[in-house]
Amino acid sequence: MPSAKIYYDSDADLDLLKGKTIVFLGFGNQGAAQAQNLRDSGIPNESIIVANRQDSYAEDAKSRGFNVEHDFPKAAKVADVLFLLIPDQVQPRVFNEQFAPHIKDDAVIVIASGYNVFYKLLNFKPTQDVVMVAPRMIGSSVRSLYEKGKGFPCFVSVEQDGTGKGLSIALALSRAIGATKAGAIASSAREETAMDLFAEQALWPNIIMLFREAFQVLQEAGCSDEALCYEMWMSKEPAEIFERAAEEGFIQQLKHHSSVSQFGQLNGALKLDGSAIRNHFLEILHNQVLNGKFCQEFSKIESDLEKEGDENPLNDLYKRSEASELGQAEKRVRARLAGLL
Ligand code: NDP
Numbered sequence: 001m002p003s004a005k006i007y008y009d010s011d012a013d014l015d016l017l018k019g020k021t022i023v024f025l026g027f028g029n030q031g032a033a034q035a036q037n038l039r040d041s042g043i044p045n046e047s048i049i050v051a052n053r054q055d056s057y058a059e060d061a062k063s064r065g066f067n068v069e070h071d072f073p074k075a076a077k078v079a080d081v082l083f084l085l086i087p088d089q090v091q092p093r094v095f096n097e098q099f100a101p102h103i104k105d106d107a108v109i110v111i112a113s114g115y116n117v118f119y120k121l122l123n124f125k126p127t128q129d130v131v132m133v134a135p136r137m138i139g140s141s142v143r144s145l146y147e148k149g150k151g152f153p154c155f156v157s158v159e160q161d162g163t164g165k166g167l168s169i170a171l172a173l174s175r176a177i178g179a180t181k182a183g184a185i186a187s188s189a190r191e192e193t194a195m196d197l198f199a200e201q202a203l204w205p206n207i208i209m210l211f212r213e214a215f216q217v218l219q220e221a222g223c224s225d226e227a228l229c230y231e232m233w234m235s236k237e238p239a240e241i242f243e244r245a246a247e248e249g250f251i252q253q254l255k256h257h258s259s260v261s262q263f264g265q266l267n268g269a270l271k272l273d274g275s276a277i278r279n280h281f282l283e284i285l286h287n288q289v290l291n292g293k294f295c296q297e298f299s300k301i302e303s304d305l306e307k308e309g310d311e312n313p314l315n316d317l318y319k320r321s322e323a324s325e326l327g328q329a330e331k332r333v334r335a336r337l338a339g340l341l
Contacts, residue, residue, distance in 0.1 A: 005186040007156060012175035016168055017043055021078045023069075025051045025099070026085035027061040029139035030112050034083060034177045035066060037146045041176040051075035076102035081173065083110045089302060092121040100124070106162065108169050114189030114196070117159050119295045130160035131170035132189055133179060142178070151182025159189050194289055201294065202284040206277065208321075215326040225329035226337070234333075 022043065024035045027050050039045055050061040050068045058068050069075040076082070076099040084091055100123045103109075108129040109122075116122050117130060124130050135142045136153040145152045156174050158166035174184045211232060218228055232238075244253035254262050288294045301313050310316060321327060 006183040007171055007174065007180050007186065008183055009175050009180045012171035012180050013168065014042065014172055014175060016165075016172040017047075017081075017176060019047075020080035021047055021049065022081040022083070023049045023051050023075050023079040024083045024085055025072070025075070025094070026083075027052050027057045027066075028085065028087075030135065030142065031057075031083070031085035031139075032060065032064075033139035033143035033146075034085065034112075034135075035061070036064065036143060037178045038173075038176040039066075040146070041178070043176055049075055049078070072098035073102045075099075077104075079103055079107055081108045081110060081169075083112075085112060088113055088115050089305075091116050096123045103128070108163075108166070108173075110170075110173060111159075111189070114192035115295075117189040118193040119292060121295075124160060125162070126160070127162040128160065129158070129162050129166040129169060131166055131173070132157040132159060132187070132192065133170060133174050133177065133184075134187070134192055135177075135179060146178035146181075149181075151178060151180070153182065154179035154184045155187035155192055156184040157186065157188045157192075190290075194285065197289040197294065198281070198285050201288060202281050212324050212326050215329070216324075219325055219329065225333050229330055229333045 022038065024031050027035065031050070035048060035050060039048055045065060046067070048066060050058070050066045051072055052058040052061060052068060052070065054070050058070065061068050072094070079099075082099065082103060084095060086094060105125055105127045106129075108131060109124060111117055111130065111132050112134045114132060114134070117132070122130075132155060134155040136155065137145070142152055154174060156170055156179070158170055160166070163169075171180065171184075174180045215228055215232065219225070223231075241253060244256060247253075251266075254265055257265070304311060304313055306312075322331070
């Protein structure tokens with residue numbers, strides 16, 4: 001497979017942002033972090049506007065010295081660059097109704113996640129630039145790493161190059177928020193969405209299922225609820241394993257384990273036949289994620305997620321998941337050890 005291009009500070013020219021009005025729609029997780037980083041990179045405060053409804057997020061932005069605009073069409077009209085940093089599920093409604101009709105024909109729209117662009121849920125004009133600058137970190141880390149003079153992993157792409165200058169502006173914006181310091185990886189909305197939804201709909205469901213089944217088998221073999229919960233996740237051993245995998249290598253981290261453990265894990269994984277799960281993964285990737293089936297189905301139930309009680313499909317999924325042996329046992333253990341946890 002080809003290696004991805006990686007962009008660094010030296011590939012980006014901050015001067016391209018001179019004189020541009022930069023609007024951040026949203027001052028939450030990513031909005032607050034990226035707006036502060038951008039300002040600390042030398043973009044004048046008077047060139048930055050935070051567009052937010054009148055509430056605690058707006059108060060937070062004001063308390064940090066930002067100019068806040070509550071009237072979205074007004075913010076749209078002056079934006080040369082618009083960072084779309086509100087939750088993905090509300091972006092189509094808010095952008096299409098309150099920004100798209102007013103925003104300049106040559107504006108740059110910045111997304112931090114591929115979903116709405118890959119599934120074509122946002123109405124852009126063909127003359128506009130649409131770029132993705134997608135940190136692979138939560139907002140607080142985007143900010144704290146910047147403050148420490150460090151970079152953070154980030155994906156960058158040009159999804160629509162209306163002005164012909166999409167890449168250079170995407171890189172300038174990436175540098176301004178601190179994303180090219182450690183190297184921003186060239187990606188695409190398709191790649192980002194495919195990996196994100198695949199992890200959510202294929203990889204992690206299988207991990208949840210493996211834990212659920214493992215729990216039950218060991219419980220039936222006489223292991224106590226308390227021992228199982230601690231052994232399997234409450235000791236935080238899995239978290240430590242993943243931390244070491246990130247730092248030292250997915251396979252190499254095994255060297256911290258005993259030789260019995262190393263032998264068991266490596267030999268066991270090599271002996272497993274992955275073909276059945278591979279077919280299942282291919283099915284999810286191609287016939288659920290990339291073909292848009294999930295997006296269509298999810299849009300039908302999306303509004304129900306705001307409902308209370310049984311009418312909310314998530315509540316039902318939680319109820320059924322917690323009915324498993326693992327879920328029930330954990331409840332008992334947490335109640336019993338409440339003071340110790
Ligand atoms: P948040 O949930 O933190 O967004 C909160 C902000 O959105 C607030 O300013 C809030 O203001 C505003 N908002 C919420 N609902 C509405 C609405 N209906 N109308 C207008 N404004 C609204 O979002 P994130 O920062 O988590 O996510 C932003 C983008 O960044 C998404 O595309 C996400 O996928 C991406 N991303 C997120 C990461 C993360 O760590 N969370 C990591 C990488 C990318 P108010 O409620 O006052 O309107």
